[in-house]
Amino acid sequence: xxxxxxxxxxxxxxxxxxxxxxxxxxxxxxxxxxxxxxxxxxxxxxxxxxxxxxxxxxxxxxxxxxxxxxxxxxxxxxxxxxxxxxxxxxxxxxxxxxxxxxxxxxxxx
Amino acid sequence: xxxxxxxxxxxxxxxxxxxxxxxxxxxxxxxxxxxxxxxxxxxxxxxxxxxxxxxxxxxxxxxxxxxxxxxxxxxxxxxxxxxxxxxxxxxxxxxxxxxxxxxxxxxxxxxxxxxx
Numbered sequence: 001x002x003x004x005x006x007x008x009x010x011x012x013x014x015x016x017x018x019x020x021x022x023x024x025x026x027x028x029x030x031x032x033x034x035x036x037x038x039x040x041x042x043x044x045x046x047x048x049x050x051x052x053x054x055x056x057x058x059x060x061x062x063x064x065x066x067x068x069x070x071x072x073x074x075x076x077x078x079x080x081x082x083x084x085x086x087x088x089x090x091x092x093x094x095x096x097x098x099x100x101x102x103x104x105x106x107x108x109x
Numbered sequence: 110x111x112x113x114x115x116x117x118x119x120x121x122x123x124x125x126x127x128x129x130x131x132x133x134x135x136x137x138x139x140x141x142x143x144x145x146x147x148x149x150x151x152x153x154x155x156x157x158x159x160x161x162x163x164x165x166x167x168x169x170x171x172x173x174x175x176x177x178x179x180x181x182x183x184x185x186x187x188x189x190x191x192x193x194x195x196x197x198x199x200x201x202x203x204x205x206x207x208x209x210x211x212x213x214x215x216x217x218x219x220x221x222x223x224x225x
Contacts, residue, residue, distance in 0.1 A: 004151075034212040043199060043216035044152065087151050089212065096142065096165055097214060099151035 001026050004100035006088050012106045017078045021103045023071040023088030033064055035073050036087040038102065044087055047073075078107045111136055113202050113217035121223045122190050130185045130220045134202030141183040142214065143175060144199040152199055158183050159205070187222075195224045 006023045013019050025033075033050035048055065050062040050071055061074040071088055085102040114133045122128050134141050140159045144152035154167035158177035177183045181202075187194055198221075201214035 008149075032212055043218050044214075045216070046213050049212050091212070096154040096157060096167065097212065098154065099144075101149070101151045 002100075003027055003098045004088055004090055006100040006103050008101055008103060010104040010106055012108065013078055015078055015080060015107055015109055017107075018074065018076045019078060019105060020075075021073045021086055021088075021105075023073075023100055025069050025071070025088075025090045025098075027090070027092065028069060029092050030069075030090040032091050033062075033071050034089040034097070035060075035062055035071075036089055036099070038085045038087055040084070044099075047086070075105075078105075080107050080109060083107045113200055113215050115198075115200050115217035115220050117220055118218065119221045119223075121225060123225050124190055124192060126190050126224075127186065127188045128190060128222060130187075130198050130200075130222075131182065132184070132200030132202075132217060133182045134200075135215045138202035138204050138215070139181050140203045140205060141177060141181065142201045142203070143183070143185045144201065144216075145169070146197040146199055146219070148196075155185070190224045192224050195222060197221050 004025050035047040036044040037047040038044040048057050050064045054063040059076045063072045085104045087102045088100040089097050091097045116131045142157040143155040146152045155169050156166040157164050161177045172188045174186045197219040199219045200217045
């Protein structure tokens with residue numbers, strides 16, 4: 001079983017749609033959780049951290065369910081510029097970041 | 110403020126050859142991590158360097174080795190190249206090993222290696 005699993009998609013949505021990505025992780029000792037964004041043929045960049053209480057950054061909402069070992073990212077009012085691959089990332093204290101395969105989002109007009 | 114820079118950006122090698130990839134971390138960062146990203150996959154951790162020593166290593170064979178210099182720049186070496194080594198090699202920098210815990214790794218644009 002992979003450490004971090006994501007639905008690869010692609011998710012094809014129209015502008016203005018709400019879309020949700022899910023991620024599960026296998027190591028219950030994981031302590032930190034993140035979403036990274038990677039544009040086509042570019043490097044990954046940190047989108048947001050994920051906190052136990054859930055957190056929001058503008059149109060983006062991240063949630064964590066430690067009991068189910070599940071992380072989600074919700075994007076509201078999708079923009080064309082949101083088209084990218086979204087990488088779910090976990091790590092234990094002091095260890096390397098473990099990336100999922102990523103979920104591809106394509107927003108169309 | 111220069112970000113993470115990597116060289117070369119693209120290179121083509123044949124099986125059995127050796128390759129060296131280079132990385133300069135973001136200004137103020139002292140920790141360098143290397144990742145391999147195959148097509149359609151997420152980045153996979155190779156190893157991390159801090160204070161010129163390999164601090165952590167992922168599940169990669171000994172053909173993959175590295176080095177960190179006193180100015181914090183780093184090299185990734187791959188010997189006896191295989192077709193399966195074709196990938197985007199990403200360098201990421203952070204400040205101190207604690208940088209891993211914040212989740213904010215700053216990545217370079219990568220070196221795209223093709224092995225024929």
